[in-house]
Amino acid sequence: MLIEVEHLTVSFPAESGWRDVVRDVSFSVGKERLGIVGESGSGKSLTARALLRLLPTGHRWSAERLRFEDIDLLRADEAALTRLRGRRVGLVLQDPRFSLNPVMTAGQQIAETWRTHKGGSRRDARSAAIDLLRQMRIGDPERVADAYPHELSGGLGQRVMIAMMLAPDPDLLIADEPTSALDAAVQVEILRLLDDLVARRGMGLVLISHDLPMVSRHCDRIIVMRAGQIVEEVPAGGLAEARHPYTRGLLRCLPSLLHPRARLPSLRDTSGWPAS
Amino acid sequence: MSKRVARLAGSAASLPITLFGLVLTTFLIGRVIPIDPVIAIAGDHAPEAVVAHVRQELGLDRPLLVQFTIYCRHLLQGDLGSSVMTSHPVVQDLAHFFPATLELATTAILVASLVGIPVGVFAAARQGSRFDHAVRIVATASQSMPIFVLGLGSLLIFYVKLGVAPGPGQVDVAYDGLVDGPTGMLVLDAALQGEWDVFRDAAAHLAQPALLLAAFSFAVIARMTRSFMLEALAGEYITTARAKGLSRTRILWRHAFGNIKVPLVTLLALAYANLLEGAVVTESVFGWPGLGRYLTISLLNADMNAVLGATLVVGVIYLGLNRFADVAARLLDPRTR
């Protein structure tokens, strides 16, 4: 098991006291592709950050169990966490315009990651960075390496981000809405790239998104979250047999070319769903 | 297309227009506002002949526009009139007194930055800690204290009571005139010429006023650095950097601080410009022979030419520093190159 988490709760201070945004979440991830699906505010991003203990300041969290392989993350000190992050787990964020450092070139940022975890000279790091960019199916890696993030398109930026996170050869990659800021065509390319890389490197992948069909196509197992709680866990192929009313509601809302309808249904809050 | 050209033209033209405005303002202050500009320039006790001569030279019987043209013509020739007080041309006086202010202001900004920037960075890194609160309190307090109170207090505690610091002035009477160096900045000149006695004395005299000025700049620099750093540390790329497993030091300096270099340069240029204002009072308290003291003494003597000349020069320098800040910001930010 790469990651095991049990009874994770995250809360943040609101006007009326502490509000739970992640409630009693438990799951595990192995060398597989796990998808976490939910609306905005369902707590999926915060769950991902909590796994790496990268919650924003001011948040409170607790869990009964949080392990990465043999490392107990509950009791790990800052030094151990720093060793874990990057080297064994990578994190890809949504929008490279904000998640990449604006005043460093793409190549510098990838090389930095490479050098931090593998050591070596600057020249080695730079050629490793260019090689990684080539693995991202970028035609002219030297030009991209010398470019600043604001000079790159969304798709290129995300490839840089992925290259940067894969540089230390981690065992697991967490991708938080990696394609939500991209055009549809570019989305497909990036996801196929991720599939390919993860398969070739024998890594685990946690893919977080609000896009249910996309997750079902690129993951082996799916977790559905709503209002901070997990409501369903199904294998990707078994979506049709999903039992929870929320999941079924989501599935019913998907437009279909095979069964066109005049009016799409919308989700309505009924009793039986967790209160928000 | 034409809109963009218009904007560019606007910003390029703004500098000469502002300079023109500066000249116009000093002209208005000097000739239009006073009740009798001649008395203002020639002094209260000038004999009748001098008054008549000045009146004719300034063309005060001519229409305002002609007067302004005469004024501008003199300016372009580098003629700012003569000082009643020193009876030298004002330009000569300004050139004489300017290096001392430069020495004071430059030392102050160096000290203030070397202390203020790291303090601001560490305060931001430890937001909410006791160190952070202490920094904010000290910075707010030193910005609120009138310079002259602090200056007087410092002089009288360290000079009179404790005797560890030298008194007012740039250098001891004994060493006056021994070093007449190339830059006009005594400490630098003395060092360049190897006159170590003079160097030590001049440096000792420089210490108090420079540290005082530095205390004010420090407050602004530390607070703003802290503010910039807090904004940088809230960026998504910091989360990425942490997720990459980089050390805290590296994240703080290479990533966060690396992102504030641009506003920091602007801040330093503006802080340096504001030191000109602080220098006026500091030089008055410490008897430092610089532009500020020249300005205040000219004021007390109602020496209009000197006052306006000094004001104009200070205005030009201030404007120049502001513009420099803009240009530097644009050059340093990779996003705007």
Next chain:
Amino acid sequence: MSRHYQAWLLAAHPRSRRQAAWGRRYRIWLQFQSDRAAMVALAAIAVLIAVCAGAPLLGLQDPAVQVLTMRVAPPSGDHWLGTDELGRDMLARLVYGGRATLGLTTTILLLVAPTGLLIGAFAGFTGGVIDQVLMRVTDVFLAFPRLVLALAFVAALKPGIGGAIGATALTSWPLYARLARAETLKIRHSDFIAAIRLTGAGSVRIVLHHIVPLCLPSIIVRAALDGGGVMLTIATLGFLGMGVQPPVPEWGAMIATSRDLILQQWWVPVFPGSLVFLTVLSFTVIGDVLRDALDPKWAGRC
């Protein structure tokens, strides 16, 4: 405050514009109240203003009366804060000095902030030549450090209260005009302004009723933060002998005339100096907290 009013002000769904506006003001007040330093500062300034404004009613001694046999006397029963270098009662001098320094500061702020706001809002809204002219004019004023320009004006106008007010006011207004202009530019092209224009409102009405209220928060914050700067300018002018002239007391001038006394009879320059410091500090603290309250982005950042 009665429960009923509080509930009305803090309602999550206000039912009228008035309710929303007052609710917002009340929330800002609550946030302000929660900061102890700010409340202390506010109280300090309120007390100072009250005391200085009501000076004639307080039964103080005449600040101009010199008792040359009682020069620089330490605090005593007759003179609670001692006497200055000409035997005048310190307490009276401080209070009347406050009328000058604090009074000038508040007068200038109350003059300059609204004027700058109106000029900036109109210029920003109208655009075109008027706007460009305003930009250039404020550029010129802002091209000088405030104190230096004030000194030059005072030189022309001759030292005195009039000169000090004129000089400080002339060098302070551009800040507010620029700020108002910047805020106006942000909202000038927004949809709701276009909508109001469609209802037939003229420019004057739009600016006065809709744009000015939106600029008010930043102007108020800036005025509070600037209050310290204005006071320091006035006190510095006084210190340099360019402001209020003797025998009228003024804190800055009081420090200048007693500078040689600081070793033995330290209270003579230190009292006015401390008052200047405390007042400027109070303005700064209030300004900081107001800024946090009115613009959440800045909370905790400065």
